[in-house]
Amino acid sequence: MGKIRETFRRYLSDKGLKSTQQREIILDEFLRAGSHLSTEELYLRIRRQHPNIGYATVYRTLKLFSECGIAEEHNFGDGQTRYESVAGEEHHDHLICTGCKRIIEFEDPRIESLQDEVARLHDFKILDHRLELYGLCSECRQK
Amino acid sequence: MGKIRETFRRYLSDKGLKSTQQREIILDEFLRAGSHLSTEELYLRIRRQHPNIGYATVYRTLKLFSECGIAEEHNFGDGQTRYESVAGEEHHDHLICTGCKRIIEFEDPRIESLQDEVARLHDFKILDHRLELYGLCSECRQK
DNA sequence: TGTTTCCATGAAAATGATTATCAATCTTGG
DNA sequence: CCAAGATTGATAATCATTTTCATGGAAACA
Numbered sequence: 001m002g003k004i005r006e007t008f009r010r011y012l013s014d015k016g017l018k019s020t021q022q023r024e025i026i027l028d029e030f031l032r033a034g035s036h037l038s039t040e041e042l043y044l045r046i047r048r049q050h051p052n053i054g055y056a057t058v059y060r061t062l063k064l065f066s067e068c069g070i071a072e073e074h075n076f077g078d079g080q081t082r083y084e085s086v087a088g089e090e091h092h093d094h095l096i097c098t099g100c101k102r103i104i105e106f107e108d109p110r111i112e113s114l115q116d117e118v119a120r121l122h123d124f125k126i127l128d129h130r131l132e133l134y135g136l137c138s139e140c141r142q143k
Numbered sequence: 144m145g146k147i148r149e150t151f152r153r154y155l156s157d158k159g160l161k162s163t164q165q166r167e168i169i170l171d172e173f174l175r176a177g178s179h180l181s182t183e184e185l186y187l188r189i190r191r192q193h194p195n196i197g198y199a200t201v202y203r204t205l206k207l208f209s210e211c212g213i214a215e216e217h218n219f220g221d222g223q224t225r226y227e228s229v230a231g232e233e234h235h236d237h238l239i240c241t242g243c244k245r246i247i248e249f250e251d252p253r254i255e256s257l258q259d260e261v262a263r264l265h266d267f268k269i270l271d272h273r274l275e276l277y278g279l280c281s282e283c284r285q286k
Numbered sequence: 287t288g289t290t291t292c293c294a295t296g297a298a299a300a301t302g303a304t305t306a307t308c309a310a311t312c313t314t315g316g
Numbered sequence: 317c318c319a320a321g322a323t324t325g326a327t328a329a330t331c332a333t334t335t336t337c338a339t340g341g342a343a344a345c346a
Contacts, residue, residue, distance in 0.1 A: 016321090016322080017322070017323090018312080018313050018314070018321090018322050018323065019313075019314090020312075020313070020322090020323065020324080021312090021313095022323080022324070023323090039303085039304090040303095052324095052325080053324090053325085054324070054325040054326065055325085055326090056304095056305085056306095056324080056325065056326075056327090057323080057324060057325065059303095059304070059305080060305090060323085060324090063304095075218060075220070077218070079302080079303070079333090080303075081303085081304090095261070095262065095265055095267055097267070098270060104265055104267075106261050106264075106265065108257055108261055110257055111254055111257045111258070111261075114251055114253055114254050114257070115254070115274075115276055118238070118249050118251055118254075118276065119238065119276055119278060121249075122238055122247055122249065122280075123280065123281040124238055124240070124247075124276065124278045124279065124280055124281075125278045125279045125284060126276050126277070126278040127241060127277055127278045127279065128276075128277040128278070129274070129275060129276045129277060130273065130274070130275045130277075131258075131272070131273070131274045131275075132272060132273050132274075133258055133261065133262055133267065133269050133271075133272045134269070134270055134271040134272060134273075135262060135267045135268045135269040135270045135271070136267065136268050136270065137265075137266065137267055138266040138267075141268060159292095159293085160293070160294090161292090161293055161294065161341080161342050161343070162342075162343090163293090163294060163295080163341075163342070164341090164342095165294080165295070166294090182332085182333090183332090195295095195296080196295090196296085197295070197296040197297065198296085198297090199295080199296065199297075199298090199333095199334085199335090200294080200295060200296070202332090202333070202334080203294085203295090203334090206333095222304090222331080222332070223332075224332080224333090
């Protein structure tokens, strides 16, 4: 956790960017809030205790987290960008229930290495990937 | 190809929707135009010969193709929805070059079945999935 | 063929997510 | 402490998408 803050601070410093109170507050809340958070959700949480922090600032700061590599952006088709922290986690993929919108994370090294193989076959160097499985969880299937 | 048109016609009829000239024209151009086409790209193509067809109509009709199952929607992160026809093709996945924006299609049954296994493990029934590998093609890597 | 119903159209307006603008503030380095 | 310039917050602008609405037209029926 401290490592994330340190990474962010170093990124700012290296890029000649500033470490502001607002950025610290947004990072704190982002790390506390859990995964797959939309910009608006985070903004609403922050506003409770820090009504002076503006929506645009939250927006910009989340994008900065993403550029810095401490967060990943996801678009699961609902028109909202969601962010999650990379804290303590390896890359993972997502199962999304189209019924209840629940998001389940998974990882399968076998899939990862097959992806690498596909890329090699096409002489591609992979920088990023997304694997999202959309379907119905057991509960939604019973309804 | 004629199967696609028939599928679309039957869908319209089953749903009590109308088969209009505009829809036929849009379908023709869509099928002719090739893959991974954005709404605007298709609209510009259609406008050349049919300047009376409006942008909103192209929009709506592409969405209708997607609902009907004769086209698939993709979002590769550039803010534009792209459509491709399902004509004659099995489901496939995408390699996207972040340099030149080239899109390469691939399919790997081994990955598909690992996905099924992951879903089963979480008691999910998959309805749809997306696998997108982002990276650099050999040409962009030389620049 | 004519009539009726109601879906679809086209253009423009509206919507919502995202980005840009700008005066004021603040952080950081010297 | 001061200067430089990044950042802020509120608002305006932008963009993809959707909605609105008067009019047109497809399809079903007689």
